[in-house]
Amino acid sequence: MHEISREGSSSLLYVDRHLVHEVTSPQAFEGLRMASRGVRRPDLTLATMDHNVPTRGGLPMADDTSASQMRALERNCAEFGIRLYGMGSPGRGIVHVIGPQTGFTLPGCTIVCGDSHTSTHGAFGALAFGIGTSDVEHVLATQTVWLEKPRTLEVRVSGAPGPGATAKDVMLYVIRRLGAGGGAGHVIEYTGDAIRSMGMDGRMTVCNMSIEAGARAGLISPDGTTYEYLRGRPMAPGDYEAAVAGWRAGLHTDPGAEFDRLLEVDVAGLEPQVSWGTTPEMTCGISDMVPDPAEFAAGDPAREAAARRALEYMDLEPGTRIRDIAVDRVFIGSCTNARLSDLREAARALRGGRVAPGVRAMVVPGSEEVRLQAEEEGISGIFEGAGFEWRESGCSMCLGMNPDVLGDGERCASTSNRNFEGRQGAGGRTHLVSPAVAARAAVRGRFEAP
Amino acid sequence: MRGAVAKYERDNIDTDVIIPGQYLKVHDYDELATHAMEGLDPGFHKRGAKYVLAGRNFGCGSSREHAPIALSGSGIEAVLALSFARIFYRNAVDGAFLLPVEIEEEAYRSIPDGAEIEVDIDAGTVADHTSGRTHRIKPFPGIIAEIIRAGGIFNYRGDGAA
Numbered sequence: 001m002h003e004i005s006r007e008g009s010s011s012l013l014y015v016d017r018h019l020v021h022e023v024t025s026p027q028a029f030e031g032l033r034m035a036s037r038g039v040r041r042p043d044l045t046l047a048t049m050d051h052n053v054p055t056r057g058g059l060p061m062a063d064d065t066s067a068s069q070m071r072a073l074e075r076n077c078a079e080f081g082i083r084l085y086g087m088g089s090p091g092r093g094i095v096h097v098i099g100p101q102t103g104f105t106l107p108g109c110t111i112v113c114g115d116s117h118t119s120t121h122g123a124f125g126a127l128a129f130g131i132g133t134s135d136v137e138h139v140l141a142t143q144t145v146w147l148e149k150p151r152t153l154e155v156r157v158s159g160a161p162g163p164g165a166t167a168k169d170v171m172l173y174v175i176r177r178l179g180a181g182g183g184a185g186h187v188i189e190y191t192g193d194a195i196r197s198m199g200m201d202g203r204m205t206v207c208n209m210s211i212e213a214g215a216r217a218g219l220i221s222p223d224g225t226t227y228e229y230l231r232g233r234p235m236a237p238g239d240y241e242a243a244v245a246g247w248r249a250g251l252h253t254d255p256g257a258e259f260d261r262l263l264e265v266d267v268a269g270l271e272p273q274v275s276w277g278t279t280p281e282m283t284c285g286i287s288d289m290v291p292d293p294a295e296f297a298a299g300d301p302a303r304e305a306a307a308r309r310a311l312e313y314m315d316l317e318p319g320t321r322i323r324d325i326a327v328d329r330v331f332i333g334s335c336t337n338a339r340l341s342d343l344r345e346a347a348r349a350l351r352g353g354r355v356a357p358g359v360r361a362m363v364v365p366g367s368e369e370v371r372l373q374a375e376e377e378g379i380s381g382i383f384e385g386a387g388f389e390w391r392e393s394g395c396s397m398c399l400g401m402n403p404d405v406l407g408d409g410e411r412c413a414s415t416s417n418r419n420f421e422g423r424q425g426a427g428g429r430t431h432l433v434s435p436a437v438a439a440r441a442a443v444r445g446r447f448e449a450p
Numbered sequence: 451m452r453g454a455v456a457k458y459e460r461d462n463i464d465t466d467v468i469i470p471g472q473y474l475k476v477h478d479y480d481e482l483a484t485h486a487m488e489g490l491d492p493g494f495h496k497r498g499a500k501y502v503l504a505g506r507n508f509g510c511g512s513s514r515e516h517a518p519i520a521l522s523g524s525g526i527e528a529v530l531a532l533s534f535a536r537i538f539y540r541n542a543v544d545g546a547f548l549l550p551v552e553i554e555e556e557a558y559r560s561i562p563d564g565a566e567i568e569v570d571i572d573a574g575t576v577a578d579h580t581s582g583r584t585h586r587i588k589p590f591p592g593i594i595a596e597i598i599r600a601g602g603i604f605n606y607r608g609d610g611a612a
Contacts (some may be wrong), residue, residue: 007592007593007596008590008593009591009592010593016458022476023514024513024514024515026477027477027515031604035604051474052475063475064464065475065476065477066475069475113514114513115512116511116512116537118513130513130537131513131537131540132514132515132537132540132541132544132545133515133541133545134544134545134602134603134604135540135541135544135603136543137602137604138544138603146593146597146603146606148536148591148592148593148594149592154505176590180461180462180507180510181461181462181507181510181533181535182508183509184533184535184536185536196594210550212510214507214510214536215533216536279462279464279510302459302460302461302505302506303461305459305460306460306461306462309460318597347475399471399512400471401471401474401475402474403473405472418464418466418511420464420466420467420489421466421467421489421490421512422466422467422470422489423466423471426470426472426489427581
């Protein structure tokens with residue numbers, strides 16, 4: 001991390017990597033143009049299209065404004081000399097999937113993007129956080145960003161999760177413990193044997209959802225798993241061994257490092273988690289029942305009111321077994337859970353079953369590279385044979401701004417990151433789950449442990 | 451800055467209810483304004499409120515700057531909340547769209563929906579003209595006060611001489 005200057009508790013940081021997508025960048029480029037500014041480091045900037053893209057080949061955009069937003073990114077990247085993985089490019093994908101897969105994301109970097117899930121890149125020991133469009137413009141123009149010095153929070157996760165539980169379940173449980181605003185003002189460092197034993201895809205899932213606990217960022221110190229993942233990636237450093245030696249020497253967590261706060265989370269025997277409400281902290285185990293709002297609130301009236309409203313929105317009664325909740329839709333995708341190992345886990349969890357009658361299920365790979373790998377491995381065939389729709393990559397039904405949306409009142413088992421009201425489409429009801437639980441929900445039509 | 455309050459006694463008011471995803475491709479600020487708070491209170495933009503009053507973690511979720519833009523476009527000068535999600539907070543300040551003002555529990559509980567209030571940044575107070583009571587607001591941390599004084603991140607020079 002390169003701190004250029006400091007004013008009180010705020011630092012001006014040099015940005016090592018800037019990721020750009022079509023939704024939060026148009027006004028930033030327009031601002032540059034109006035001020036006659038250029039892009040300071042186009043070589044450290046990488047753009048793609050993900051939020052608006054239709055994921056079914058040949059499908060039209062949701063509307064003209066989607067198309068114009070995508071054309072604007074093409075124009076802006078051409079004018080300012082920025083590398084773009086646009087429509088038709090094999091490099092295209094969700095911005096937080098392509099950063100790591102290309103090796104653009106590297107340990108020790110400061111990484112920003114006009115997207116809250118930029119925290120994903122923290123899995124590589126990078127300081128990675130989301131910014132808004134004004135700051136995107138500032139970074140394009142100056143390659144710097146002002147950050148108020150965050151406090152530090154160690155989340156130490158220990159134990160071996162139970163059968164069928166994955167990194168997603170671990171993170172949903174961490175958020176349940178921490179609360180949707182519990183990490184506010186902090187950068188989380190995840191430590192402990194449960195984190196160390198995860199592969200990079202799982203670590204990315206964990207760091208991705210740091211923002212759902214309100215944290216500015218989340219990171220994991222890099223280790224052999226990290227370095228093996230990055231080896232041979234197209235944008236990884238040329239003298240890779242030297243780079244690894246540098247990372248090894250400089251980026252480990254010091255023994256006895258002190259954090260402002262510590263949360264110890266024991267995930268030994270943890271069962272798969274399912275969200276029942278409208279914030280990710282409203283989550284329980286798959287064998288639990290929908291909680292009573294008063295019990296959930298533990299004496300906090302605001303929390304109780306929020307839980308009541310959530311149950312009303314979700315059309316759920318306290319005491320209903322999670323296993324008895326029937327779903328209409330299944331979405332396997334998003335920057336949280338659409339990497340290759342997520343799709344492998346989901347395909348395995350199908351166990352040869354078919355999508356239940358009345359359920360519509362889709363798989364949206366995180367990038368075109370993930371899609372092609374999955375097709376080569378035969379994973380796409382497993383899904384299609386089971387009755388899933390197999391799509392091209394994009395943000396898809398995570399956020400309800402492209403053609404993939406829930407209808408009013410539809411209930412969805414979703415591997416995405418947010419269960420906010422209307423997130424997946426007006427009136428849609430989201431249950432956040434792991435890819436394996438989503439796959440079982442597709443087959444059974446209701447929640448079931450993988 | 452004297453005006454009416456729209457109060458929402460909720461924590462975790464997220465960016466998806468402040469401005470739902472389908473409007474993220476709308477570039478016209480006036481049109482965005484008509485969808486402000488649509489996920490929570492579809493008639494919001496017609497209320498003529500100058501202030502929003504809410505609970506903890508206001509603006510959590512997405513980095514969409516459309517959220518403070520839509521609120522600002524519908525006449526909101528400041529959001530008063532017990533706490534803010536950081537990206538929303540910085541977007542509001544860096545783009546000079548509105549003031550994110552942190553308040554204490556006591557002000558949150560005491561100021562009712564529809565009250566006529568006035569925020570005075572220099573004095574560090576919010577006056578409730580309906581009840582006649584005055585409450586303290588929390589000071590802006592770090593460089594935030596200077597960015598606000600400068601009128602946004604592009605006018606902030608970073609040497610204390612906004």
